[in-house]
Amino acid sequence: MWLGAAAVAALIAACLSIRPAHAAIHHAALVIQHASGSVITRCVAFAEDQISGLQLVERSGVQYEAQDFGSIGSAMCQLDREPSTVPAGCFGAGPYWQYFHRRGSAWQTSALGASSSLLRDGDMDGWHFAAGTNQAPGNIAFSSVCAAPAPPAGTATQAAPAANHATPIPTATPAPSPSLEALVPSTSPPPKAVLTSTGPPTQPPQATALGPWLALGSTAILLLTLGAVNLRRRGP
C-alpha cells in the first residue's frame, strides 16, 4: 500500500518539476503582397508557444482592419492601407485579402480566419490582395524573412516597430478618407504590445521533449496498474 502511495507521490512530484520552456523566443514570418505586386515582410518574435495569425499581423505593426465572423474567425478587410477604404461587408466585390500558410515550399490556402489559425516557431503566413481564388503570394522562404544577421542577445525590443525586409510599402495607395476612418476605429495595437525582432531565431529553444512523454506514459502505466488491481475486486 505504502509503495503505491509513494509511487503516486513521486509521479506528482516529477510532473510538477517538469515545466515547459515558456521563456524562449520564437519567430514567425509575415508576407504581405499588394495588388500592385509590391511585397512587405516582417519577422515577428513572440514569447508564447504559439500565436494566432491575427496576433502576428498585430505585432508586426502593419495597419489592418479585421472583421469577426464568429467561429470561422476574423477576416482581413484592410491591410497596410489597401484597399484605401474598408468595403461594406468587409470583402467588397473586387479583390480581397487572401490568406495563406506556408507549408514546406508552397503556399496553402488557410481553412480558417486569421484569429483562429495558429503559428508556432518557424511558421510563415502570407496575405495577397487579389481577385479570384487561390492567388498565393510570391515564393518567399522563411529564411529570407527572418535571416538578417543575428543581433546580440537581448536586442528583441519591446515597443519597436517590425523591420521591413523587402519592397517598401507602396506609396501609390491613396490614404483612406477621414470620414471612414472615424467610423471604423483602428484595431492596430498600442506600441507596447509589439514584441518584434529583426534577426533570425536566436538559438531555437531545445525543449526537453522526453519529459512530458515520460510523465504521460507513467500516468498511463499507473492507471493501468490500478485498473488491474481493481479488476480483481468485485463491486459491493
Next chain:
Amino acid sequence: MIRHPLAWGVWAIAVLAAAFIDRNPYLQALLVLVVVNVFLPYRARRRVGTWKFAVALALVPVLFSVALSRFGQHVLFTLPAIPIIGGRWTFDAVAFGASTGLALLLTVAVFAVVQSTVRSADVVAILPRPLYRAGTTLALALAFAPKTLTAFQSIREARQLRGQRTGWRSAPALLLPLLLTTLERALQYGESLDARGFGSGRRSRYRPLHWSAQDRLVLLTSLAAIVAIAIVPSVPYNPYLELVPRVPNPDQLVAVGLLAVPAVTASLSRVDHAPHHA
C-alpha cells in the same frame, strides 16, 4: 467506500470539465482509463448495454464529421460530386469527430459510474426541505422507466413462451397488460408512500448520511482538479489546425490523476470484495 452523493457529483463535474474543456486525445484516453478504473470496484453487475450505447454514441460524431466536413489538409479520398457527401473526406474530420465522440462516451461513462455508486434515496436525502417532495416524485418517475421496460420484456417473453406473436402487429395485445402492470405498480408505490407517512411531517432517517474520510478526500481532490483545469492555460485540441495533438502538460496530468482518487481509495481499501473460490 465512497457513498456521499455530493462527493460523486463534484467528481462527475470535474471529469466532465476535463473532458470538454480540452479535447486533447491523450487526455481523453487517460480520462477513459480513470473512469473505467473508478467503475471497476463499484460495478454491481455487467452493464454491457450501457457501454454499447456509449460506444455507438461515440461513433456517430465520427461518421457525421467525416461525411459532412470538407475541411482539412489530410485527404483520405475524394468522392465525386454527390450531394451532401461528395468531395474530400479528410482524416482531420475523422479526428475531430473522434474527439467529440470520446467526449460523449466519457459523459455516458461518468453517468454510468454515478448511477452505479449513488443511491437515489441518498440523493433525495440531501435535498433541501422545499425540494424533498419534488425530488422524491422525480426519483420515483425516473425509477419507473426501467421498471416499465423490464415489464414489457417480461410480457413479451411470456407471449413467446406461449407461441404467440411478438411483432408490431401484436402491439395492442402487449400494451394492454403493460398498462395494467404499470397501473398496479403505481398503486403499490402510492400505498408504500402512504405507509411510510410521505408528506405527513418532519422526516427522520434510520441511518443518517455522514461524510466519511474518503468522501471528504474525493470532494477535495475533485475540487482541486476543477480549479487546476480552469486555471491551467491550455490550447484546445483542434485537428483542423494541428492534427497531431500536443502532449499534455504536467499540470493537466496531475489534474487527471486527482480524478482517479476514488479508484485509489477503493484499491487501498482493506475490505476484500473478491469472491471466495475456496
